[in-house]
Amino acid sequence: QVQLVESGGGLVQAGGPLRLSCAASGRTFSRNYMGWFRQAPWKERELVAAVSRSGTTYYADSVKGRATISRDNAKNTVYLQMNSLKPDDAAVYYCAARQSRFIGYEARQYDYWGQGTQVTVSS
Secondary structure, eight states, X not given: OOEEEEEOOEEEETXXXXXXXXXXXXXXXXXSEEEEEEEOTTSOOEEEEEEOTTOOEEEOTTTTTXXXXXXXXXXXXXXXXXOSXXXXXXXXXXXXXXXXXXXXXXXXXXXXXXXXXXXXXXX
16 A cells, blocks of 8 residues: 655746655555646646656656656655746646556556645736
8 A cells, every 4th residue: 555645735926836745655665656647627637747666757748848756765755846837737736656667647547646735826
């Protein structure tokens, strides 16, 4: 079992930065593919960024160049840093873990989820 707890959301000004953290419990954290998803009202949950156990990263086109995902396996924590936030970035952000060494692009491919953290962008 893996439990995930996100933190760092809230109200952010457009153009400003955002840093989200996801603390994971469980001894298998380092083996999991970790992802950050987001879901805006009336939209599907979408993968924003993902990082493999070895640090290989993936970014959605919508955040490429503005986001950095990283993980600290010693601390069982994964981070998402985003800059130049836009109103379209407003959503509930979820941390997710996939018990695989291969990336998953869809929410249904992830095995564990955090409760989500709201990000609101003020223009």
